Amino acid sequence: MTTTAAxxxxxxxxxxxxxxxxxxxxxxxxxxxxxxxxxxxxxxGALYNLVRDMDELVLRVGSRTLARxxxxxxxxSQAAFSAAPQDAAGRLVAVALAYCAFARExxxxxxxxxxxxxxxxxxxxxxxxxxxxxxxxHIMAPLADLLPQAGDQQRFLLGRTxxxxxxxxxxxxxxxxxxxxxxxxxxxxxxxxxxxxxxxLAAEPRLIR
Amino acid sequence: MTTTAAxxxxxxxxxxxxxxxxxxxxxxxxxxxxxxxxxxxxxxGALYNLVRDMDELVLRVGSRTLARxxxxxxxxSQAAFSAAPQDAAGRLVAVALAYCAFARExxxxxxxxxxxxxxxxxxxxxxxxxxxxxxxxHIMAPLADLLPQAGDQQRFLLGRTxxxxxxxxxxxxxxxxxxxxxxxxxxxxxxxxxxxxxxxLAAEPRLIR
Numbered sequence: 001m002t003t004t005a006a007x008x009x010x011x012x013x014x015x016x017x018x019x020x021x022x023x024x025x026x027x028x029x030x031x032x033x034x035x036x037x038x039x040x041x042x043x044x045g046a047l048y049n050l051v052r053d054m055d056e057l058v059l060r061v062g063s064r065t066l067a068r069x070x071x072x073x074x075x076x077s078q079a080a081f082s083a084a085p086q087d088a089a090g091r092l093v094a095v096a097l098a099y100c101a102f103a104r105e106x107x108x109x110x111x112x113x114x115x116x117x118x119x120x121x122x123x124x125x126x127x128x129x130x131x132x133x134x135x136x137x138h139i140m141a142p143l144a145d146l147l148p149q150a151g152d153q154q155r156f157l158l159g160r161t162x163x164x165x166x167x168x169x170x171x172x173x174x175x176x177x178x179x180x181x182x183x184x185x186x187x188x189x190x191x192x193x194x195x196x197x198x199x200x201l202a203a204e205p206r207l208i209r
Numbered sequence: 210m211t212t213t214a215a216x217x218x219x220x221x222x223x224x225x226x227x228x229x230x231x232x233x234x235x236x237x238x239x240x241x242x243x244x245x246x247x248x249x250x251x252x253x254g255a256l257y258n259l260v261r262d263m264d265e266l267v268l269r270v271g272s273r274t275l276a277r278x279x280x281x282x283x284x285x286s287q288a289a290f291s292a293a294p295q296d297a298a299g300r301l302v303a304v305a306l307a308y309c310a311f312a313r314e315x316x317x318x319x320x321x322x323x324x325x326x327x328x329x330x331x332x333x334x335x336x337x338x339x340x341x342x343x344x345x346x347h348i349m350a351p352l353a354d355l356l357p358q359a360g361d362q363q364r365f366l367l368g369r370t371x372x373x374x375x376x377x378x379x380x381x382x383x384x385x386x387x388x389x390x391x392x393x394x395x396x397x398x399x400x401x402x403x404x405x406x407x408x409x410l411a412a413e414p415r416l417i418r
Contacts, residue, residue, distance in 0.1 A: 157394055164381045168380065197405045
């Protein structure tokens with residue numbers, strides 16, 4: 001690698017880290033190109049030699065958030081598996097609770113994963129799509145144990161439904177909306193929701209046909 | 210009522226309707242006091258003789274949205290009751306599907322109910338709290354039929370959890386996020402989610418103890 005390329009890589013890394021700090025402190029709306037350029041000591045225009053646009057920068061921050069979330073979910077899932085290898089529902093509960101804990105500890109970075117929208121006419125690049133889809137394995141693997149007879153398409157849809165449902169309880173709960181589950185009850189309600197769905201699957205598997 | 214008071218009431222009504230149209234077209238971020246004043250033909254400062262602040266205006270629009278949502282949910286619930294008076298789960302499904310349909314048809318007004326935050330230091334006034342809570346009866350009544358033995362507190366928490374879960378599936382689904390349930394599958398997945406939870410409650414009622 002030439003010295004110039006190495007320097008640009010280092011600066012890009014600094015830029016992404018500065019953007020991550022800004023989002024963690026002030027949320028997505030607090031991300032200002034001019035301030036970031038000042039922080040890493042480059043001209044405003046030179047920023048766009050490091051990333052194509054602000055969308056790419058936000059996606060690179062999201063990539064770091066997802067990687068940390070992935071580690072958290074993996075750890076929770078493995079701990080649950082070690083404790084009770086046969087209890088696929090318990091694994092789903094552990095993943096859902098770890099998701100809630102991550103959101104609670106990283107509220108602005110987590111919210112940015114959902115708030116960010118690409119500029120008009122731009123599509124999310126393939127690498128970012130692949131990273132997001134990657135995390136679904138934490139849901140899909142226990143679902144495969146719970147529903148060995150189901151088709152891929154049914155499991156895929158149920159996995160997304162379950163994710164969205166838990167996400168809804170977490171998102172409304174952490175924002176402490178009037179209609180929310182109170183914060184101190186969140187973990188118990190998330191566990192109840194996941195366990196009820198799993199008990200429903202066991203009692204009436206025809207419901208997802 | 211004096212002529213002046215009647216005139217102010219009429220103007221307030223016009224203001225709320227203009228704000229509703231603006232939010233329906235452009236979302237909460239598209240609400241501009243100056244444009245509204247222009248539209249109803251009053252000075253910018255005079256707006257604040259009609260409503261205390263923009264928060265009150267947004268809440269008054271929200272009040273209209275909630276009233277329409279209430280009618281929609283009521284109709285769905287009653288139709289389900291007429292079709293099958295014993296099927297409390299079916300009533301919950303009907304309410305959830307009506308909620309999704311309302312969100313689909315009123316995307317920006319519906320989203321405003323959740324996006325709006327009071328100005329720093331202000332609290333949601335009592336009348337607005339009461340209106341929001343009012344809508345929970347569409348969930349709480351069928352839950353009471355499903356769980357005659359449960360305590361009020363358990364039912365109250367489960368009602369919020371169920372609402373948040375369905376809301377999550379609808380919100381992520383309608384935004385067509387990568388991780389969302391695809392739009393054309395939304396209704397079936399919402400029904401599956403609610404039915405699975407109800408089947409879980411029937412099979413293992415201890416899960417919510």
